[in-house]
Amino acid sequence: MAFGWIDEQARARRRAGLVRTLRPRAADSPLLDLASNDYLGLARHPETTGAAAEAARVWGGGSTGSRLVTGTTELHGDLERELAEFCGFESALVFSSGYAANLAAVTALAPHGSLIVSDAGNHASLIDGCRLARGTTQVVAHSDPQATRKALDTHRGPAVAVSDTVFSVDGDAAPLPELASVCREFDAGLIVDDAHGLGVLGAGGRGAAHAAGLAGAPDVVVTVTLSKSLGSQGGAVLGPARVIDHLVNAARTFIFDTGLAPAAAGAALAALRLLGREPERAQRARAVAATLYARLTAEGHEAVRPDAAVVSVRAPSRELALRWAADCRSAGLAVGCFRPPSVPDGISRLRLTARADLTDEQVERAVRVIGETRP
Numbered sequence: 001m002a003f004g005w006i007d008e009q010a011r012a013r014r015r016a017g018l019v020r021t022l023r024p025r026a027a028d029s030p031l032l033d034l035a036s037n038d039y040l041g042l043a044r045h046p047e048t049t050g051a052a053a054e055a056a057r058v059w060g061g062g063s064t065g066s067r068l069v070t071g072t073t074e075l076h077g078d079l080e081r082e083l084a085e086f087c088g089f090e091s092a093l094v095f096s097s098g099y100a101a102n103l104a105a106v107t108a109l110a111p112h113g114s115l116i117v118s119d120a121g122n123h124a125s126l127i128d129g130c131r132l133a134r135g136t137t138q139v140v141a142h143s144d145p146q147a148t149r150k151a152l153d154t155h156r157g158p159a160v161a162v163s164d165t166v167f168s169v170d171g172d173a174a175p176l177p178e179l180a181s182v183c184r185e186f187d188a189g190l191i192v193d194d195a196h197g198l199g200v201l202g203a204g205g206r207g208a209a210h211a212a213g214l215a216g217a218p219d220v221v222v223t224v225t226l227s228k229s230l231g232s233q234g235g236a237v238l239g240p241a242r243v244i245d246h247l248v249n250a251a252r253t254f255i256f257d258t259g260l261a262p263a264a265a266g267a268a269l270a271a272l273r274l275l276g277r278e279p280e281r282a283q284r285a286r287a288v289a290a291t292l293y294a295r296l297t298a299e300g301h302e303a304v305r306p307d308a309a310v311v312s313v314r315a316p317s318r319e320l321a322l323r324w325a326a327d328c329r330s331a332g333l334a335v336g337c338f339r340p341p342s343v344p345d346g347i348s349r350l351r352l353t354a355r356a357d358l359t360d361e362q363v364e365r366a367v368r369v370i371g372e373t374r375p
């Protein structure tokens, strides 16, 4: 039977308790949200939603074509200019998702004969970029610049190191200054995925590269998503103009994909402008994360000290992590649950996201529920 092997996989998944299911979220959900990536609380801000509606009215429900044909509106141009300027880079290129932006950056900047040095904790989209690239990938120990140095030292020819700035599972930050200086020793490029740093780290949320003094560097390329702090959808690559021009001409997920929907571009641009006017939102997201961490560890939970807005709390086992997250939900609190095989280190955790718009009372309530439901 066609696809017969799927049933065996499904049975194995059920036996292991690893079935994933979709749970549509109600617009008026009463849950306290510590599960989304809406770090600055901008996804439903009236300026964001108003800009999305206006962009759809002016430009249409879709961008109507690939970026090189009809899919580039003036809105895309404004977003790219303002995003680059905000983060301190010469140029930016917007994609339909952060995933597509990562595939583009890695595949277009790692040609045949090149070496890609990839952190073991990188996001799936960077991993897939490595798999699709013509270069050879070497995976190195997590957040270990000396391991990157060793890998680069074995290679002659073009090379690039690839890392998340803030790792999505534990919320820990990569050692960017050290990584950049190792790359410079070998004339290697550095591609960093700032999905969880933009809007949270750096002055006024200008991102991890900005915070590390790497903004605008000729050998650094940053990818971002518009779907977390900016409360919209889409992604971008930021870097030197010559790199961005190269992506326009060589990146398959740019050339063959339909341009970002105008509503998403409009929402992201409005959120970016709002962040420019209200830089304290970035600081507040970090402060909420720090409070969550302090309160949870004071209550005896084992958590990872947050470098950005993600707080990871260790659970005793896969089964108990699932039950803990479900019990939180029954008690009115939405939290994320990361467990094997999504996490390769075998450690199950609750993943909490701090939001700038959480009140102190909501943070306390979250800590109370997590404590009361602890398995």
Ligand code: PMP
Pocket (backbone or CB within 6 Å): 097, 098, 099, 100, 102, 123, 125, 164, 168, 193, 195, 196, 225, 226, 227, 233, 234, 235
């Ligand atoms: N990189 C990281 C580190 C992420 O966490 C995500 C989103 N889960 C992405 C890239 C992908 O971005 P998008 O959702 O915009 O495709």
